[in-house]
Amino acid sequence: MDEQHKTPLLIVDDETAIRRLLARIAERAGFQVDTAKDGIEALELLAKKTYVIAIVDLMMPRLSGYELVQHISTMNPRPVVLVATALTNGDTATLDDSLVRRVIRKPFDVTAVAEALIETARSIADKKAEDTTVPSPAIAPPAPLVEPEPQAASPEPQAASPDPLPVIGKPPPREGAD
Numbered sequence: 079m080d081e082q083h084k085t086p087l088l089i090v091d092d093e094t095a096i097r098r099l100l101a102r103i104a105e106r107a108g109f110q111v112d113t114a115k116d117g118i119e120a121l122e123l124l125a126k127k128t129y130v131i132a133i134v135d136l137m138m139p140r141l142s143g144y145e146l147v148q149h150i151s152t153m154n155p156r157p158v159v160l161v162a163t164a165l166t167n168g169d170t171a172t173l174d175d176s177l178v179r180r181v182i183r184k185p186f187d188v189t190a191v192a193e194a195l196i197e198t199a200r201s202i203a204d205k206k207a208e209d210t211t212v213p214s215p216a217i218a219p220p221a222p223l224v225e226p227e228p229q230a231a232s233p234e235p236q237a238a239s240p241d242p243l244p245v246i247g248k249p250p251p252r253e254g255a256d
Contacts, residue, residue: 084110085199086127090120090146091135091162099186100133100162107192109199117141121149124157131198132157133182151177158198162186 087109089100097113104111112127114120116138123129132150136143143161150156159177164184180194 084108085131085202086110086112086129087195088112088114088120088123088129088132088157090114090117090132090138090143092116092138093135096135096162096184099188100191103186103188103191104133104195107195109195117143117146117149120146124150124153128155129157130202131160131195133160133162136161136163147177158202160194160198 085108087104089097089104089111090113091097091100092115094115097115101111101113109131112123112129114123117134118140120132120134121141124132134143134146134150138146141149143163147159147161150159158179160180160182161178162182162184179198182191182194
């Protein structure tokens, strides 16, 4: 898959080995990956590029993951946040679950991380597709309950009528159906 069609992912962790491991897992899972060593660097990258997903370590110098998540919460559009941490459940209980989709525990299970990323990306794509396929009543009228009778061809030219709005979800005609 070429770079422009991969899901953009930002990995933020102060430990070089962890950043590299997460980046390798994400790249193999098909993501376009950028990394930041702390929250300040992450904010700089977030200002330049839109990310769909961000993996954020909570304990970092200069700007903690907690503070970074709060900054991300004000963004529009904002990436879906996954938190990577070795902290206990009590330490992560203060995270706003409307901002953080999932907590990934250190040490990592490589397969579980890849599955979490793929599942998150699919969920985002499904929601996006759902949001774009649901017709708005102001835009698309409901489908007629009865199909209009086809008009016989007339030898006289008729004025061109405007194309009707497409009806979303209308089944194709069945062969042999009356």
